[in-house]
Amino acid sequence: MAASSRVAASLRRAALSSRPSPCIRNIRPALQVRWKTEATTSASTESVGQLDAKGGLDGPAPAKSIKFTSDSYPNIQRESKFAKLSEKHVQYFQELLGSDSAVLDGVTKDATEDIEPFNADWMRKFRGHAQLVLKPSTKEEVSAILKYCNDNMLAVVPQGGNTGLVGGSVPVFDEIVLNLQKMNNIRSFDEVSGILVADAGVILEVADNYLAERQHIFPLDLGAKGSCQIGGNVSTNAGGLRLLRYGSLHGSVLGIEAVLPDGTIVEDLSLLRKNNTGYDIKQLFIGSEGTIGIITGISIQCPRRSPAVNVAYFGLESYEQAQKAFVAAKAYLGEILSAFEMMDGRTQKILKKVAGTKLPLEGDYPFYCLVETSGSNTDHDSEKLQNFLEHVMESEIVADGVLAESQTQVAELWACRERITECLGHWGGVYKYDLSIPIAQMYDLVEDIRERLTKDGLLGDTDDHPVVDVVGYGHMGDANLHLNVPVRRFDKTVEKALEPYLYEWTSKRNGSISAEHGLGLSKKPYVGYSKSETMIKLIKQIKNLYDPNGILNPYKYI
Amino acid sequence: MSGLRILVPIKRVIDYAVKPRVNRAQTAVETANVKHSMNPFDELSIEEAIRLRERKVPIQEIVAFSAGPAKSQDILRTAMAMGADRSIHVVVEEKDPQLEPLGVAKLLKKVVEEQKSDLVILGKQSIDDDASQTGQMLAGLLGWPQATQASKVDISDKTVTVIKEVDGGVETIKANLPMIITTDLRLNEPRYASLPNIMKAKKKPLEKKTLKDYGLDEQPRLKTLKVTEPPPRKGGVKVDDVDGMISKLKELGAL
Numbered sequence: 071m072a073a074s075s076r077v078a079a080s081l082r083r084a085a086l087s088s089r090p091s092p093c094i095r096n097i098r099p100a101l102q103v104r105w106k107t108e109a110t111t112s113a114s115t116e117s118v119g120q121l122d123a124k125g126g127l128d129g130p131a132p133a134k135s136i137k138f139t140s141d142s143y144p145n146i147q148r149e150s151k152f153a154k155l156s157e158k159h160v161q162y163f164q165e166l167l168g169s170d171s172a173v174l175d176g177v178t179k180d181a182t183e184d185i186e187p188f189n190a191d192w193m194r195k196f197r198g199h200a201q202l203v204l205k206p207s208t209k210e211e212v213s214a215i216l217k218y219c220n221d222n223m224l225a226v227v228p229q230g231g232n233t234g235l236v237g238g239s240v241p242v243f244d245e246i247v248l249n250l251q252k253m254n255n256i257r258s259f260d261e262v263s264g265i266l267v268a269d270a271g272v273i274l275e276v277a278d279n280y281l282a283e284r285q286h287i288f289p290l291d292l293g294a295k296g297s298c299q300i301g302g303n304v305s306t307n308a309g310g311l312r313l314l315r316y317g318s319l320h321g322s323v324l325g326i327e328a329v330l331p332d333g334t335i336v337e338d339l340s341l342l343r344k345n346n347t348g349y350d351i352k353q354l355f356i357g358s359e360g361t362i363g364i365i366t367g368i369s370i371q372c373p374r375r376s377p378a379v380n381v382a383y384f385g386l387e388s389y390e391q392a393q394k395a396f397v398a399a400k401a402y403l404g405e406i407l408s409a410f411e412m413m414d415g416r417t418q419k420i421l422k423k424v425a426g427t428k429l430p431l432e433g434d435y436p437f438y439c440l441v442e443t444s445g446s447n448t449d450h451d452s453e454k455l456q457n458f459l460e461h462v463m464e465s466e467i468v469a470d471g472v473l474a475e476s477q478t479q480v481a482e483l484w485a486c487r488e489r490i491t492e493c494l495g496h497w498g499g500v501y502k503y504d505l506s507i508p509i510a511q512m513y514d515l516v517e518d519i520r521e522r523l524t525k526d527g528l529l530g531d532t533d534d535h536p537v538v539d540v541v542g543y544g545h546m547g548d549a550n551l552h553l554n555v556p557v558r559r560f561d562k563t564v565e566k567a568l569e570p571y572l573y574e575w576t577s578k579r580n581g582s583i584s585a586e587h588g589l590g591l592s593k594k595p596y597v598g599y600s601k602s603e604t605m606i607k608l609i610k611q612i613k614n615l616y617d618p619n620g621i622l623n624p625y626k627y628i
Numbered sequence: 629m630s631g632l633r634i635l636v637p638i639k640r641v642i643d644y645a646v647k648p649r650v651n652r653a654q655t656a657v658e659t660a661n662v663k664h665s666m667n668p669f670d671e672l673s674i675e676e677a678i679r680l681r682e683r684k685v686p687i688q689e690i691v692a693f694s695a696g697p698a699k700s701q702d703i704l705r706t707a708m709a710m711g712a713d714r715s716i717h718v719v720v721e722e723k724d725p726q727l728e729p730l731g732v733a734k735l736l737k738k739v740v741e742e743q744k745s746d747l748v749i750l751g752k753q754s755i756d757d758d759a760s761q762t763g764q765m766l767a768g769l770l771g772w773p774q775a776t777q778a779s780k781v782d783i784s785d786k787t788v789t790v791i792k793e794v795d796g797g798v799e800t801i802k803a804n805l806p807m808i809i810t811t812d813l814r815l816n817e818p819r820y821a822s823l824p825n826i827m828k829a830k831k832k833p834l835e836k837k838t839l840k841d842y843g844l845d846e847q848p849r850l851k852t853l854k855v856t857e858p859p860p861r862k863g864g865v866k867v868d869d870v871d872g873m874i875s876k877l878k879e880l881g882a883l
């Protein structure tokens with residue numbers, strides 16, 4: 071036994087080093103490595119380091135600084151009502167939190183290098199001027215910090231894993247960063263009910279591994295799972311890869327523990343599925359992006375992990391066929407369907423080019439789909455899957471495809487979807503849009519935008535064109551399109567060609583301008599395309615009620 | 629010669645990405661409801677056989693073979709979807725006495741004789757028992773030359789050249805057919821079974837047999853006394869900062 075697992079482990083290593091194929095194990099750490107590198111590189115570099123360093127494809131990207139958000143958005147002004155940080159403030163926090171590692175102090179000394187990773191966002195698009203990072207370990211500490219900030223008019227940015235894609239997790243000016251990474255304990259898990267209670271700062275993947283040991287699964291999965299925190303997930307109401315199966319966090323989160331700006335601790339870690347006793351206040355915190363309170367703990371309903379998981383990857387000749395495949399998947403797979411993802415051919419070419427991945431299919435197709443089933447009985451699932459596969463092959467909905475024959479292949483096929491986000495950043499930057507659009511029209515927008523940017527002369531193969539390509543992929547099962555525009559540099563003309571045009575396009579079709587990534591800084595000006603005046607007024611009322619001084623995550627959301 | 633007749637024995641094992649667990653009675657590893665797939669080394673064997681054919685080595689037939697429970701048919705179908713022409717399944721249920729490497733080698737000898745195979749490609753080991761004996765024993769029983777741990781195979785006429793990985797380098801050896809080859813990780817990168825080929829594989833012949841058909845009645849010679857987990861690795865500790873690390877290292881006497 072001992073020998074066997076050893077060889078299996080060495081086999082695993084050998085397989086990883088000898089095969090250029092992607093594997094989840096390669097990716098997950100990559101996200102973290104990226105942060106590690108960033109923590110040690112100098113404050114002002116924006117090398118799209120990791121991929122270049124590893125793949126060595128086009129040599130290192132030219133280092134250039136991430137622009138300060140305050141420079142790229144000159145219309146946003148620092149609110150004068152906020153106090154400037156002083157030595158006295160820092161001293162208070164140091165006494166409160168005790169250990170050195172809980173206070174990164176850039177006020178009384180130079181700590182730029184330590185603080186920089188907390189100032190810059192995952193996309194390297196936003197960068198703040200924070201001089202102070204606080205890492206409390208208990209809800210009481212969070213409470214004391216917020217109360218002090220509220221009393222002294224100090225602005226605060228709550229921060230989880232800092233993987234948010236709308237610039238919500240980093241400061242704009244000198245807001246204090248309150249990072250939850252030290253609150254990382256799993257508090258309890260009930261094997262009968264499947265309810266997990268954990269600190270907000272637990273990394274999603276850690277929570278899921280913990281649950282896997284107990285035959286359960288976290289009802290959310292996404293590409294950033296190695297870095298993002300469950301508190302961040304709840305704060306953004308993240309959707310992810312398995313929403314199709316497990317539903318939104320609005321359904322699975324049973325309770326939250328949060329601290330309000332005035333220091334009040336809201337203890338609502340309910341372990342109940344049903345509880346109709348008044349307004350469901352926790353729902354306000356789900357998706358509030360750190361604007362009304364800081365989540366310090368959650369209780370969440372976790373489903374049983376399916377022992378039988380199958381993944382197939384298809385090549386299709388048109389978007390039309392992809393829709394047919396989705397309809398067939400629902401019809402043939404029913405309750406075992408757990409994910410249906412769409413990737414256009416361009417994303418897969420980029421994956422191949424940037425990551426050096428060998429793609430699962432020989433031929434090139436304009437569209438690819440990934441279908442996952444999860445169930446409790448292998449034979450039952452296999453039979454359904456066989457019927458489904460026979461149908462889509464025989465009726466020529468699918469041009470070609472593969473079925474994962476082992477766990478490793480499952481991971482490799484998923485990598486074709488999950489690694490896209492990371493690879494698109496290869497050239498320097500990405501304009502990312504995350505839209506809900508009626509499924510039939512979802513891909514029209516990608517083509518429309520590609521045409522538009524080509525016509526404007528912005529898109530091209532050479533360096534004088536800022537735009538590399540326009541690609542689309544996403545959670546097709548949820549009618550959620552990720553429209554991404556990888557660019558060689560962020561450029562105002564590109565932005566102007568895209569916005570508000572594509573928001574208008576989406577609005578005309580009654581879509582949402584932010585399906586799952588939230589509002590943050592980048593979508594704030596456009597919320598009117600998806601919410602009516604009345605709705606916006608109601609949202610503002612809530613914000614003012616919970617955070618009358620406006621110290622939490624200012625300049626963002628609404 | 630009308631072309632090679634290749635035999636590829638394959639085994640169904642617990643998927644190598646799954647962490648095996650010891651059963652409560654400590655008699656074996658838990659297999660119920662655990663993901664199984666083809667032994668990864670055997671995937672390499674199948675792939676190599678197909679690549680030989682793609683490289684225009686004259687091949688009359690590639691036969692996949694497995695001895696094991698009914699579910700072993702799944703991996704035989706996978707082998708055929710990858711490109712094997714047909715397969716033979718000797719049913720050995722989990723309740724039956726399990727075959728040991730010598731038993732498998734004896735069985736394979738019979739199969740080789742029956743199928744008139746002139747090349748057998750096996751994995752260098754299966755990741756469940758890690759015995760790494762079957763190929764060698766089979767070569768002994770047949771009196772054939774063998775090349776183990778192959779990382780490159782070339783065949784021209786009746787001569788086979790194999791590069792094998794050995795400690796500290798590679799060794800190139802040459803032998804004449806018929807022969808035995810066992811595969812190592814660097815040999816190739818197994819392909820995915822494509823859907824059209826999975827469909828086609830359903831129509832390829834899969835012959836079901838028993839040990840008796842081959843005149844065998846193998847009883848285990850070894851008795852498993854106890855199966856236990858490896859001792860758990862001692863967890864690391866987290867330190868808050870550099871000072872914490874230095875004092876920890878001092879405490880452990882490392883500084």
Ligand SMILES: Cc1cc2nc3c(=O)[nH]c(=O)nc-3n(C[C@H](O)[C@H](O)[C@H](O)COP(=O)(O)OP(=O)(O)OC[C@H]3O[C@@H](n4cnc5c(N)ncnc54)[C@H](O)[C@@H]3O)c2cc1C
Nearest residue numbers: 230231232233234238239299301302308309310360365586
């Ligand atoms: C590779 C990649 C793939 C992704 N895939 C998906 C996807 O499939 N679906 C999806 O929905 N999103 C996706 N995202 C974006 C997603 O929003 C985040 O990854 C994740 O949910 C944010 O968690 P975080 O801990 O990193 O939060 P952060 O980025 O640190 O913060 C996000 C927001 O929440 C606030 N916040 C964080 N923690 C707290 C807290 N404890 N209390 C109050 N406010 C808090 C912050 O102020 C900020 O406004 C992806 C991101 C990446 C980088």
